[in-house]
Amino acid sequence: MLLNYTSKELDLLARIMRAEALNEGNLGMLMVGNVVVNRAIASCLTFSDVRTITDVIYQPNQFVGTQSSLFQSRSTSAEQALAKRVLNGEYYHPATHALWFYAPSPGTNCKNTWYGQEFAGKYKNHCFYKPESGTCKEIY
Numbered sequence: 292m293l294l295n296y297t298s299k300e301l302d303l304l305a306r307i308m309r310a311e312a313l314n315e316g317n318l319g320m321l322m323v324g325n326v327v328v329n330r331a332i333a334s335c336l337t338f339s340d341v342r343t344i345t346d347v348i349y350q351p352n353q354f355v356g357t358q359s360s361l362f363q364s365r366s367t368s369a370e371q372a373l374a375k376r377v378l379n380g381e382y383y384h385p386a387t388h389a390l391w392f393y394a395p396s397p398g399t400n401c402k403n404t405w406y407g408q409e410f411a412g413k414y415k416n417h418c419f420y421k422p423e424s425g426t427c428k429e430i431y
Contacts, residue, residue, distance in 0.1 A: 332429045385412025390421065390427065393405065
C-alpha cells in the first residue's frame with residue numbers, strides 16, 4: 292500500500308530518519324522510514340488514529356529524534372531520496388513489518404519482546420519489533 296504525502300512530509304520523514312539513525316548509515320535510516328510508514332498504514336494498536344507521516348512523527352512519546360538537533364534542520368536531497376524510496380514501497384528486513392524499534396544500551400542485547408511485541412531482528416544498534424500477523428493486517 293502506498294501512502295499519500297506532501298513535500299513537507301517528505302522532509303519530515305527524511306529528518307526523522309536522519310535523527311534516529313544517521314550513525315546506522317543509509318540502510319538503518321531506510322529501516323526507520325519503514326517503521327514510520329508502517330505506523331501510518333497500520334490501523335491497529337496505538338496507531339489506529341495516525342494516518343499521515345506528520346501524525347506518526349508527532350504522536351506523543353514515540354520518537355526521541357524529534358528532540359535532536361539533527362531533526363531541526365531541513366533535510367538534504369540525498370536524505371529525501373532515501374525517504375522517497377520508503378514511501379514508494381521499499382522494505383528492508385528486519386523492519387519489513389515492524390512498528391517499533393529502539394537502541395539498547397551499549398553491551399545490552401535486544402529484548403525478546405518490547406511493548407508485548409515480537410522481536411523481528413536487529414540491525415547495527417537498533418532492535419525491531421513487529422506485531423503478530425493477524426493483529427495489523429495492513430502491514431502484512
